[in-house]
Amino acid sequence: MSVTIRDVAAYADVSVATVSRLLNGSKAVRTETAERIHQAIEILGFRPNIVGRSLKTSRTMMLGVVIPSLANPVFADTVSGIETETRQEGYTLLFGVSGYDADDEIRAVEALLRYRVDGLVLTVVNPERNAALDLLDASGVPYALVYNQPSRPGTTTVTVDNETAGRMVAESFASFGHHRLAMISGRFSASDRASARRDGFLAGARARGLADPVVLEVDFDSHDLEGALASLFAPEAGAPSAVFCSNDMLAISVIGGLGRLGLRVPEDVSVFGFDGIAVGAHMHPTLATVVQPSREMGREAARQLVGRLNGGLPAGPVILPYTLRSGETVGNACQPSPTVSRAPDHSVQQGKHAP
Amino acid sequence: MSVTIRDVAAYADVSVATVSRLLNGSKAVRTETAERIHQAIEILGFRPNIVGRSLKTSRTMMLGVVIPSLANPVFADTVSGIETETRQEGYTLLFGVSGYDADDEIRAVEALLRYRVDGLVLTVVNPERNAALDLLDASGVPYALVYNQPSRPGTTTVTVDNETAGRMVAESFASFGHHRLAMISGRFSASDRASARRDGFLAGARARGLADPVVLEVDFDSHDLEGALASLFAPEAGAPSAVFCSNDMLAISVIGGLGRLGLRVPEDVSVFGFDGIAVGAHMHPTLATVVQPSREMGREAARQLVGRLNGGLPAGPVILPYTLRSGETVGNACQPSPTVSRAPDHSVQQGKHAP
DNA sequence: GTGAAAGCGCTAACAC
């Protein structure tokens, strides 16, 4: 069909081996020969077929990426980070989407393994007892997790300290005088990190002597959110004054939903998100959130993976620092006059580094 | 290394040909034999090597995707659409990012061609006189464009009527009583669609007898935005009261920048975006924008491409309908009392369908 | 219904 290395060799009047050597720089080629070959390549419009090479070398120079969804900018940022980091190493990304579903995870991973990707970066619903990861472990193909909780020994996992971050959110709410906290989250069964954030949040509330926050699970995509919010805020007596959302996208939806319920943020309800997606800072009021270094997390995971591909040993968990971004969606509790319900600009806090 | 079709054949005591036939359903295999093979596959944990198959069939079942950036949710949505559509056809996506740069476009396309993708979906800076597309045309690999203006004859292009949409924005501003319009855009050299939107916008302003809008180009990523805004709004006399931004991300930044300049939206300045990214609807004030069916555009482009791969003929341009989303960022001009500066809920307008 | 064998485009010994 298209022009092969053989054609180039014939045209330049050398053997295919010499062309291959020139292409890969594996061994020296006489300058004059090289010149002839380059010309042949130019004239014939030769484009090396990576499929042929892969079959021979059993390296595809493709990296698999499996993420739950592209709709959440947090993952787009991560992929972007993975891409920048791996591109300069000569890798190209092969893409799989799991839709927060364990079966689809398996399907995606299985597909990428058939393509013989050299390694994978992925975020799974839950690395504990995860069939897709079992598949990967059995296959021997190196991989790195992003965002997941470090629960598999010997597995590279790039994440933040979700639990401590959750605790910090509770602390923050408490310091603003809030007593009745709540958390709204996507399904915990579909997100180990959401679970960790909840655990920290509950622990934080308890540490401050507050009543256990109400925890509400919602389907991430569905718009049962309105109903959930209505019921959560119906009982005037026990309605929470501060809500922690398991991620920014959800927080944005929640703020919208509250508005439709006639509740103002932060005057009536304070809201905290998680992720630190760019738009949060551009909203009005600006979203208070836990900022993860999403792009950098992707880069770091990619870096770890490439390191392993180059013969390095698997690193353990890599815990990157998060940041608390004070936003205008958090205000003082029990504010009779909404005039002064401005969120004080409480200073940025650093997450902890990896041990 | 891993288990091959040969191993399976040996284990099931058949020839590799039979295993292959079973795998591809290309020809009937006796039920009993099939059973034995299936068992062998199961026990051995055989995973067909697509690289081997690709080399033989010269089809990789990979589709290339090249987009300017993942940071803009509009492209993430598109990729998501492409993914859903092609996944069920058995394709997997190989990923390239061009960063709004013509040279990087070439690099990305060239890389994907080396991997021998069966086809590509891409958005380029400008399809006219585009080296990457020339490369593609020469290669004979089918491709479909998304978002770009239909300028290459015989090339499948899925887009909206950017020019008319731009005109509609001018109309809308005019109907709110605005006289001094402006447009802030990313580099036109990096976006043919931004240029089309500008052309329509200018034509629309002219049609309403308004002075030519000031048009400001900004580097898409850099934050020279503040300076640009400051100069645009400095001369109190001629400062515009309505700004059309070439995309939503930019509009969001502009609104933020205006706020820092002490200008309120929409009381002091009206703002219109373009794209219809999800967060725009969740902002406060909600962003007025031209909504493109991004996900559907990705799906449609993928559909067209797959059609061609299945022997179909290249369709011409496919113009999908856009929608004007009225938002709260557009208000009446010359409003002495900001109390009534609410944006009336002007009804949704349909874009035109393809001829 | 099944098997034998050729070959897709490339790399990497190995010989010279």
Place this chain on the structure above:
DNA sequence: GTGTTAGCGCTTTCAC
């Protein structure tokens, strides 16, 4: 410094 050659894992005639 260059050529010859044997596959990598698979599909696909062509026989039987």
